[in-house]
Amino acid sequence: MLTGSRAAPRLPLSSAIALAACGLSILAAAGCSGAKREGGSDAQTTAIELLNVSYDPTRELYRSINEAFADDYQKKHGTVVSIKQSHAASGSQSRAVIDGLEADVVTLATWPDVEAIAKSGLIQPDWQARFDNQSVPYHSVVVFVVRKGNPKRIADWSDLDRDGISIITPNPKTSGNGKYSFLAAWGSVLASGGSTDDARGFVQRLYRRTPVLDTGARAATATFSQKGIGDVHLTFENEAHLEVEESKGELEIIYPARSIRVDPPVAVVDTNVDRKATRHAAEAYLGFLYSVDGKEIIRRHHYRPWFADQQGPPEGFPAIEMFDVEFVAGSWNDAMKNLFGEGGEFDRIYQPAGN
Amino acid sequence: MASNSRWKKSLLNFFHLEHYWKHPLFSAVRRTGQRLARGLRQWSHSLSKAATATRLSELLLIAAAVASIGLLIVVPLASVFVAAFANGPRAWWEAIAHDPDTRHAIWLSLTVAPVAVAFNTIFGIAAAWLVARFRFPGRTLLVSLFDVPFSVSPVVAGLALVLIFGRQGLFGPTLATFGAKVIFAWPGLVLATTFVTLPMVVRELIPVMEAIGPEEELAAVSLGANGWQVFWRITLPNIRWALLHGIVLANARAMGEFGAVYVVSGHIAGATDTMPLRVEKLFQEYRTPASMAVASVLAGLALVTLVAKVVIERQLEAESKELEAARASDAGTDPTTGGDLS
Numbered sequence: 001m002l003t004g005s006r007a008a009p010r011l012p013l014s015s016a017i018a019l020a021a022c023g024l025s026i027l028a029a030a031g032c033s034g035a036k037r038e039g040g041s042d043a044q045t046t047a048i049e050l051l052n053v054s055y056d057p058t059r060e061l062y063r064s065i066n067e068a069f070a071d072d073y074q075k076k077h078g079t080v081v082s083i084k085q086s087h088a089a090s091g092s093q094s095r096a097v098i099d100g101l102e103a104d105v106v107t108l109a110t111w112p113d114v115e116a117i118a119k120s121g122l123i124q125p126d127w128q129a130r131f132d133n134q135s136v137p138y139h140s141v142v143v144f145v146v147r148k149g150n151p152k153r154i155a156d157w158s159d160l161d162r163d164g165i166s167i168i169t170p171n172p173k174t175s176g177n178g179k180y181s182f183l184a185a186w187g188s189v190l191a192s193g194g195s196t197d198d199a200r201g202f203v204q205r206l207y208r209r210t211p212v213l214d215t216g217a218r219a220a221t222a223t224f225s226q227k228g229i230g231d232v233h234l235t236f237e238n239e240a241h242l243e244v245e246e247s248k249g250e251l252e253i254i255y256p257a258r259s260i261r262v263d264p265p266v267a268v269v270d271t272n273v274d275r276k277a278t279r280h281a282a283e284a285y286l287g288f289l290y291s292v293d294g295k296e297i298i299r300r301h302h303y304r305p306w307f308a309d310q311q312g313p314p315e316g317f318p319a320i321e322m323f324d325v326e327f328v329a330g331s332w333n334d335a336m337k338n339l340f341g342e343g344g345e346f347d348r349i350y351q352p353a354g355n
Numbered sequence: 356m357a358s359n360s361r362w363k364k365s366l367l368n369f370f371h372l373e374h375y376w377k378h379p380l381f382s383a384v385r386r387t388g389q390r391l392a393r394g395l396r397q398w399s400h401s402l403s404k405a406a407t408a409t410r411l412s413e414l415l416l417i418a419a420a421v422a423s424i425g426l427l428i429v430v431p432l433a434s435v436f437v438a439a440f441a442n443g444p445r446a447w448w449e450a451i452a453h454d455p456d457t458r459h460a461i462w463l464s465l466t467v468a469p470v471a472v473a474f475n476t477i478f479g480i481a482a483a484w485l486v487a488r489f490r491f492p493g494r495t496l497l498v499s500l501f502d503v504p505f506s507v508s509p510v511v512a513g514l515a516l517v518l519i520f521g522r523q524g525l526f527g528p529t530l531a532t533f534g535a536k537v538i539f540a541w542p543g544l545v546l547a548t549t550f551v552t553l554p555m556v557v558r559e560l561i562p563v564m565e566a567i568g569p570e571e572e573l574a575a576v577s578l579g580a581n582g583w584q585v586f587w588r589i590t591l592p593n594i595r596w597a598l599l600h601g602i603v604l605a606n607a608r609a610m611g612e613f614g615a616v617y618v619v620s621g622h623i624a625g626a627t628d629t630m631p632l633r634v635e636k637l638f639q640e641y642r643t644p645a646s647m648a649v650a651s652v653l654a655g656l657a658l659v660t661l662v663a664k665v666v667i668e669r670q671l672e673a674e675s676k677e678l679e680a681a682r683a684s685d686a687g688t689d690p691t692t693g694g695d696l697s
Contacts, residue, residue: 051623053621059640060640084624086621087622096539096622099517099523099538099539100536100538101538102536102539218639222639
């Protein structure tokens with residue numbers, strides 16, 4: 001044996017077993033530590049922890065809401081609640097919850113993102129009826145953000161059709177902002193009397209001049225405001241206000257004559273709250289969005305709070321003619337299938353700029 | 356004259372020269388540049404006139420090398436530190452230490468990386484020993500498998516973990532029964548980090564173990580040492596610098612990993628955000644100085660790694676020379692040397 005050092009011996013069986021056992025034990029350790037962590041937090045039930053899985057631009061809104069709600073809930077029920085937040089593109093977040101991200105509540109950008117979670121069985125099918133206004137506590141509208149002084153003189157949708165105007169908006173496949181921008185552009189043509197073919201042509205030309213398609217709203221904002229790419233950024237009114245405030249005078253907000261109404265729905269993730277025994281706090285949390293205090297915080301962050309007896313825009317918001325998703329595409333299901341689905345309108349018209 | 360100055364001004368505007376002139380990075384660069392130029396001038400004066408032509412091309416090549424390294428590495432790295440300390444060291448410290456989510460991100464990185472590195476160390480030694488000391492069917496395949504994490508995109512690695520451990524994944528139902536969380540929790544972060552750093556240690560060890568050869572280990576066994584004694588007294592001392600080198604590299608990669616961790620993290624602030632994820636999140640929340648402060652901590656760790664790497668590499672070099680010298684003097688006299696008998 002000693003002399004045959006180059007023709008090395010075969011692997012002894014015992015060593016192979018030891019190696020395999022080593023690998024398994026490490027996997028088991030990883031699994032156990034996960035279990036232990038969860039068990040640990042269950043043991044100290046005095047404080048409730050909620051996870052709000054939301055879309056990109058709501059970071060600042062929910063930071064304020066969380067603080068106010070935690071105070072309110074403790075006053076009313078004597079229980080300490082801490083709320084953790086998770087933000088990314090709405091579509092990706094929906095997917096993450098389906099894959100096991102243990103959200104107590106979801107506050108996403110579009111109806112299909114919540115509906116997808118419901119279809120996976122984590123949310124009861126009647127979720128839209130649980131809260132007022134079809135579980136939409138606040139609205140927004142897609143507006144334009146342009147550079148200081150509006151150098152390209154962009155006032156309405158038709159101005160986006162001019163040569164040399166470069167447009168920033170996120171990817172409609174992953175982002176709620178992206179979907180609403182697409183629907184707004186499409187609907188603007190229909191609303192001014194154009195045909196479906198006119199709308200398709202307009203949207204196609206628009207995406208030809210979109211140099212970057214970020215996955216989420218916040219990444220698109222960074223592309224436009226911090227990296228300085230593009231002439232006009234199509235985004236939610238709330239995100240536009242934040243972006244303009246942060247730019248310190250470098251950017252301006254432009255309201256087109258008409259645009260799409262944004263309906264971001266909220267829902268309690270039934271399976272998760274029942275397992276974690278957090279239903280009461282989770283329902284109170286979403287209910288808080290409809291309270292007087294909640295609406296004031298929502299208004300302050302430039303989302304349009306919902307009022308039952310509302311005539312015209314809420315106080316402090318400019319009036320703008322709005323159409324909804326049903327007007328543009330019939331329904332969200334149709335929009336998802338015909339516009340954003342595999343081989344849908346977006347797939348057919350989108351060619352990256354420069355091609 | 357007036358048109359001339361207007362032309363000059365528009366040219367200045369076109370290149371944003373004023374912006375660069377005012378930038379804090381520039382003053383540092385300017386000073387270094389002046390010093391460098393002075394040194395170069397003295398150096399070129401000291402050269403003989405006959406050699407000037409060749410020296411000039413050399414100078415141009417050196418300048419090109421310095422410029423490209425400067426633009427690709429030094430300037431970006433320096434700009435991170437400049438941006439991090441833009442509001443003074445106190446603001447930097449507050450951004451790091453007074454934001455609970457950032458503190459948690461640092462803590463998380465400091466716990467995830469060592470666990471992943473520890474696993475890779477154990478795995479790396481075992482796997483390198485297996486590959487370097489034994490011949491068995493599938494050995495080449497195994498060695499190529501070690502390289503998979505290098506060639507696969509980290510995002511794919513993350514998604515693969517979701518497909519295996521996600522709620523709808525292969526082990527999803529079983530994990531749910533035991534209430535164990537893997538994806539979107541600490542174990543998932545460890546698994547993702549372990550995956551992307553897997554080749555680091557083993558790749559470092561295989562060539563060293565093959566170069567050292569099994570002779571000393573076989574001698575120890577023939578003198579009656581058991582497996583652990585061989586490992587602790589012969590194998591480990593022989594590979595210690597290569598092992599350290601692998602650990603340092605694996606740790607650097609583990610700390611900085613973004614793609615795979617991004618997919619499995621779930622983006623929960625104060626829970627599953629590691630340092631690189633926190634940098635991105637702060638940047639997107641318009642908190643650029645805080646974001647750059649965390650980035651500077653990451654970059655600082657990278658610099659520490661670099662120093663450690665240089666020190667270890669010197670040791671490695673010294674040892675390989677020693678080994679060669681020993682080989683050379685042993686070759687004629689020692690009958691157990693493989694080279695003599697094969």
